[in-house]
Amino acid sequence: MSDLDAAVAAGVLGAEADYRTLLQATVEVARAIFSARASSVFMLDEDADELVFEAVAGEGEGDLVGRRFPSSTGIAGWVLVTRQSLVVDDVSADARFSREAASSTGFMPKSVMAVPLLVEERALGVLEVLDRPPGARVTLTEVDLLGLFANQAAIALDLLQRGRRARAVLEGRGELAALARVAARIESGDATKRAAALQLLSALERLV
Amino acid sequence: MSVPVHESHEEELPAWSLPAEASERIRLPVAWPERVTREWAWGGSTGAGIRVCILDSGVELDHPRVGPVERSVAVLREEGEIRVVEDIEGDLCGHGTACAGIVRALAPECELTSVRVLGAGYTGGGEILLAGLAWAIEQGFHLVNMSLSTTKRAYVERLHELADRAYFRRTVLVASAHNMPVESFPWRFASVISVGSHEDADPLAFYLNPTPPVEFFARGVDLDIAWLDGSSLRCTGNSFATPHITGICALVLAKHPELTPFQLKSVLSLTATNVEGGP
Numbered sequence: 001m002s003d004l005d006a007a008v009a010a011g012v013l014g015a016e017a018d019y020r021t022l023l024q025a026t027v028e029v030a031r032a033i034f035s036a037r038a039s040s041v042f043m044l045d046e047d048a049d050e051l052v053f054e055a056v057a058g059e060g061e062g063d064l065v066g067r068r069f070p071s072s073t074g075i076a077g078w079v080l081v082t083r084q085s086l087v088v089d090d091v092s093a094d095a096r097f098s099r100e101a102a103s104s105t106g107f108m109p110k111s112v113m114a115v116p117l118l119v120e121e122r123a124l125g126v127l128e129v130l131d132r133p134p135g136a137r138v139t140l141t142e143v144d145l146l147g148l149f150a151n152q153a154a155i156a157l158d159l160l161q162r163g164r165r166a167r168a169v170l171e172g173r174g175e176l177a178a179l180a181r182v183a184a185r186i187e188s189g190d191a192t193k194r195a196a197a198l199q200l201l202s203a204l205e206r207l208v
Numbered sequence: 209m210s211v212p213v214h215e216s217h218e219e220e221l222p223a224w225s226l227p228a229e230a231s232e233r234i235r236l237p238v239a240w241p242e243r244v245t246r247e248w249a250w251g252g253s254t255g256a257g258i259r260v261c262i263l264d265s266g267v268e269l270d271h272p273r274v275g276p277v278e279r280s281v282a283v284l285r286e287e288g289e290i291r292v293v294e295d296i297e298g299d300l301c302g303h304g305t306a307c308a309g310i311v312r313a314l315a316p317e318c319e320l321t322s323v324r325v326l327g328a329g330y331t332g333g334g335e336i337l338l339a340g341l342a343w344a345i346e347q348g349f350h351l352v353n354m355s356l357s358t359t360k361r362a363y364v365e366r367l368h369e370l371a372d373r374a375y376f377r378r379t380v381l382v383a384s385a386h387n388m389p390v391e392s393f394p395w396r397f398a399s400v401i402s403v404g405s406h407e408d409a410d411p412l413a414f415y416l417n418p419t420p421p422v423e424f425f426a427r428g429v430d431l432d433i434a435w436l437d438g439s440s441l442r443c444t445g446n447s448f449a450t451p452h453i454t455g456i457c458a459l460v461l462a463k464h465p466e467l468t469p470f471q472l473k474s475v476l477s478l479t480a481t482n483v484e485g486g487p
Contacts, residue, residue, distance in 0.1 A: 072327050085445060087445060088443050120391075121360050140387070143387055143445075144387060
């Protein structure tokens, strides 16, 4: 879907809140399934080359969204650039990592499961699950399960990003933005005006 | 390049066709036993003389589980140009150190070199990876451990060319696979050895996968690995299965330096845990 198509759709639907809810639901389910202390989704901001907390369930839920750090920092950064999932237990064994993890999560996790969020050829971000129950030994089945959640989170994140790009187009002053605004007005106008507008639109379509 | 068996004669040998009088000159000794066993493949080997490159986040020098590191370089973008410079920062993440430690544990006398291609940020990382790999191939390492992959289509063609160049120059690329059906590279190329994880605790247990593209499974779950500041961590991931195969390859190549990448893969196939002994 092009940005313009998305813009037209967003003009009609106003989707950001829905996509955000979907993303939040994904981290909440991931946290519940793994009986974990927290789960988060980081989104890559390619322009700034930073990872941004986009959704958090559990510990840090209230205040972490929007926090940023360099895209190649720590476990999440490594998972992003290598596209490889990684599970680290006994995080506290490494003081440097613990400090870094604590400063980026607001608490001191003991274990981290991290998986890249991939849509086609793009790496959109990272899904993390922090602190499974003590003594829980990770299995490949769990790693695969996390991968399935990652697929879902990646789709939600992709939709969220498209929605934001669409909004940027809508809010822009470009000629294309006008098209999206027109679409939104047609959708919300009364039936008579709408029919007339659609008639005009199909005439325009024949013309172009 | 210290696997000179064919390469040193490269100029004299017929490269593109085989005239009748030349067939004698490319006669190769058959040294394989009737049955290829692990004892034949790497029994008594320590990996001595085999040069292994860890293409990763850098390697921490003086880590007790890594031991001596022959050379450590970083691939950086400076003033718009990508350069390979001596690395003074070591490991930026811990991951390269972990991979180096796994190879060292299996092949205690191999020579390790670190090429840091990670840590410079997400953007531009693909170019740095390609430059680092090209450099490693030029250096003629026997093995390059690549516990990483890219999904960017823009890099696939060049990466593929590099993987084939490595293959023909007898530099074996050992690459981490994905545990999901993801289109990422270079592990999907047939010219590399691709590795996923199994759950056994035996570091020498590895399985031949009859349904590629993941070709082998090696130990990758709940591992005690080397990490930053001389420490250790418990980790799980295909990125740690990969250096197990790299280490085993180092053992085999040290004992049988004449093996081409194609033959090395055959030896791995014949000595895999699910193949050895047979039904």
